[in-house]
Amino acid sequence: MFRPRKIKLLIFFLLLFFLLGASFIFAQKPLEVTYPEIPGAKTPTTTKEALPDYIRYIYYLSLFLAGILALGSFVYGGVRYLTSGGSPAIQNDAKSQILAGLWGLVILVFAFAVLNIINPQLTSFGVSLPGIPTTKTGGVAPPKSLTNTHIEIPLGGLIENLWGEKRVGAAVYEKGFKPTECYQFDSEGDRTTNDPLENQDRMTCVKNLSEAIRVKAERLKEPVEELQEFYSQLNCCESCCYNVCSTWITCDDICDQGGVWPWWQWENCQGTCCQDTQKEGCWAGCDPAYSYCEGLDMRNDAKYYCRGAVCGYFQECQCQDCLESICRYPDTKEPCGYEDPIIQEKITRIKEALIEFQVKMGFFPLTEKMANQDNLDLLLAGDTKILIKNLLLYKEPGYGEIDEEKLKEILKLKEVMTYLIDEWEYRELLLSNQNMVKIMARALDILGNEIAVNEIAWMGTTTNENQEWLELYNNTKGDISLEGWQIIAADGSPTIYLSGQIPAQGFYLLENNEAATDIPADLIFSGNLDNGGEKLELYDQYGNLVDKVNCLGGWFAGETDPETSMERINPQDEGSDSKNWATNLSIEAEGEEEKADLINGKDSAGNPIYGTPKSSNSAGWLVPSYPSFDNLAWQIREKILGQETLKEKLILVLRNAENLEKMIKTKEFLGDVLMGSDERLKRLLKERQVLRILFEDEENLNAILADSHAEELFRQLLNMDGPEKDAAWQDLITNKLTETITNSKLIADFERDLRWIIETGELMRGCEEDPLSIDQARVPDLIPNMKIEKVPEWEEIKTELKFPGEAEAGHDPAIFYCHKLLW
Structure with a gap:
């Protein structure tokens, strides 16, 4: 049997759930009761407020009331104690009252602090339960279809790339797979020409150089x-x-x-x-x-x-x-x-033979020696450090402007990105920058478009077709500053510079006339939208594209009679997909009373706005919100430390061209991460691929050798120091430097590409199907919900070659692929 008290509690909570849950299905109407404003909580004003907003409001209201009660208990006990007249019983009771008030305040503060330490989102009630919508009220968004991301392993292409042949059988390709330049050598191991030969089969070059190295x-x-x-x-x-x-x-x-x-x-x-x-x-x-x-x-x-x-x-x-x-x-x-x-x-014979041997080996051994900590200390002494930084990162000497192409070249190296993500110090540095946090979060599918172009009244209002407005929506659980953000039309008009901030899961209203609606606008902009269609792009403060609505072929929705707005259905789905937009549902309603439940606001003449400025879209779907920026870094850290595959994913995806372009928008920050201190610069130079940038570029190498300190170190490492070796050193610099660089690049490239094939052997173990010939199947469309993520280092691996006499590139049946599921 239920006790009467339990029955009353059950009825109370059922009524509470019914009253709060009704906001999901009832039409939007003003509340009959005006709730008091509580700091930190959104005050409910209509029947369309989402349940989490009510819960958050009740939570903060409870904290507010509990704080008042605790303080009241403390004050009441103090008054009783002062007016006790010396009565021990009253004094003891007053002390208990004061102590209870103190404990109440302590518990409130302690509970809030613990929740905030565990996860700041817990104290803001911004956490959305999976499957429970928190932002829209026009229906629940269907679950997103899972997209399997595969890595494409061009097995045959990697092998052909290693050989670097110009021909297959009798067919000679225009440029071959990956031909190289190299020298030819005689029986004594000496080069036969002053300049390297171009467009040579790489395997033949490697074979000839190997024989010359053996002779030497x-x-x-x-x-x-x-x-x-x-x-x-x-x-x-x-x-x-x-x-x-x-x-x-x-x-x-x-x-x-x-x-x-x-x-x-x-x-x-x-x-x-x-x-x-x-x-x-x-x-x-x-x-x-x-x-x-x-x-x-x-x-x-x-x-x-x-x-x-x-x-x-x-x-x-x-x-x-x-x-x-x-x-x-x-x-x-x-x-x-x-x-x-x-x-x-x-x-003497040993010294002469050693020099000849070193020329044939190139700077391959030198990069091994230079990566030693003691040698790096010597290299970076004095002004040589400035020279190295300039060559690696800057456009001009003297720490001028960072060269974006140089920065991308460094960040594209797998070895560099691996230590930036893998080592705690560098990972925390990256997570301290908002741009990097956003890029990393998108790569891990934690964040999408944090702000969406949510509603567009391109047709104006009933009173004035030129009084246009549009609305942005915050897809996250945290407030976002819009300082430095822009909305840019493809034809340049309008170009809107945003300011202020957009609240969590809230709206930002832009009007080209402050009288366009009776709802206070967040920004007034100049210009008009073309009734024939526009392409609008939303950029963040770093200049990265966040959202795009491409209606150059005509607006996806909206009507001019009556002037009815174009609403976005899912603010997290593609903004340029016509299926993701709809005309405000009031267009289908009969009578102004029915329309009133689907619209919000009045125009300058008091006519209804057939849209929902600063309110949930009538056609919008309920979707879970993304985490706030305060919580993104925490989630990224948790994911990459908890799942090794996600760390590998991040190292791979951050190096693709699109993300590199976004990353260099904060190039000064990344320059500091890579070489902002002597220790960071030394860590960077420990990677052989970075040293190759310095040693295999003749212009860079000449600049280094022109530095007396660097030249002295190089001579020591190459066993060519001392006055008695000056002639040999000058001979190397004057007559043999080009050969040394050419041989060094040939050896390092071959070693790197051979390592790729060895790594591919391990990757192939996870392929979901046997390798496919390019003639059979390679197009991702053949496999449902399949996304291909290519390895940046393999961009130059040829997949199709032009056959002699053919206008189009043909398919080489020797090039095989397989796709391995990554995540």
Whole structure:
């Protein structure tokens, strides 16, 4: 059995639900009761107010009343205490009253603070439950059809791209798959022409360069092995004269022992170094450069004689490893013996061969060395840092204007975008910028068009056809400042500069005459809309397109008799879709009383406005609102940290051309993120693909080498420092720089494209179908609800090639594709 109290509560809540829920289906009429205004809540004024607005109003009203009650309890207890007349019972009761008031205030503040910390939207009641409409009252929007996004994997194209052939069979293509420029080399590994050959098969180029590198490596290997063998024989544990003397004479074999022990001497030694000595043996037939070895009688205990010509005769060498190390000076511990003729000849050959080898390898090894933290510290010392920044990002020296193309080139690199999204410091920097937050939120489908062109009275009003108005709608749960926003017509008129702000889930009314309606306008603009149609585009403060209504072929809806407005059905769907617009439903109603439920406002002469300025569209659908900007960053962070696939999606989608164009609208901010401090610049330069921008552009490289500090570092890393190598360095810069850059680009491109194919092998595991020939099926329309997201790095991968003698590009059956579902 239900208790009477429970029955009363049940009836109360049923009545409350019925009265509040009725606003969804009853016609719009003014409320008979005027509600008091509560800060932070929208005061209900008509029967068409949405349920969340009522709930939010009741919530804030409850907070307001509870605060008054808590304060009243506190004040009442204080008054009672002061007037207690010393009565202990009254004082204790008053204390309890004061304490209750204090606790009430504490609980209210604490509850609000906790909700605000968990999610600011909880304190604004802007959270929309899934499937529950919050913005429109003309019907519930049907659920959006899910669009599956696939990555297109041009398997065959990547393979053909790696080969870079100009021909397939007997057919020679006009430009080939991805031909390159390279040098041809002779049997000695030297180039045969001064300038590189253009439009060459890349695989042939790689093969020729590989052979030239092998020849130069062999030439480098020979003196290195000889020197290694020489040092192994002439180290401090073996005879220093072993390798430079032809004969070791054993005195016992050729001499007679004479005299009396212990003062005997060798006799009859035929004039050798044993004559009249007590030696056991001695060296003979030594190289003239090593004359000190001639007659030397020590063969095994040579540490006192090692490299005697340079280190000092009869000085002890400090050896650390008898099998590998060379002798060192006793005082400085520096290696000795480099000036010896045999050693010097081998070292000279090594240096020459090393330079030739480095030219063939290009700057590929240099980029590996330069990415080292210590080398980056050296590179960015002094004014060289300014030079590097200018070359990477700015149009002119001296930190002038940021070059947008340079910035896009950097942001397009997968390696750069990966660390910007993956590393906490950079991700938080991006999330501190509203433009980046909007771009990232759209990429993750958290945000669409935050503001929509919602209603257009292109036909004017009953009183004056030239008194036109239009309305914007805020699709989010937060207020939005419109400072810097613009509405631009395709023909330039009108161009409207917006100002002020548009409330959460609210409207913004624009009129070209303040008397157009009796509803206060948010902005008065100049000009008129063309009755034959217009194309209106809405741009945010960064210059990014937010919404578009393309009616150049004629307005999608609206009537001139009577003047009835054109209403948007779904403010989040495409604004240039004619199916998403309808004429205000009053056009179908009979009688002004029925029309009154579907319209709002009066014109300058008191005639009805057959539209809904600053009110819900009669034909509008109920749709969930997007999060407020305050909450977007939080949701982005939650998604990319919670789902690895969404992080991968963000890294991919942010690098497409459309998003790059939006990102560079805040180029100064992004320039600061990439190189606003020494540590950020070093982090950027750790990426080899960024260093390639510096080293593989001859103009950039010449600018770097013109900097004395950078030149010195380059020479050190290339083992070409020191005055004795000045000639070799000048020869490299003057005669071999172009070859070095060309070879470097060929190697780096081939390494990168080979890595693409390896990565593709892993991606192919997730393909939903076998690879398709381009002749069979590739068009997304063949697969329902399919969206293709292409990898930016693969934009140059050819999908169609022009066959000889054909006017149109043909299909190469060797190019296969598969589509992998991403999200």
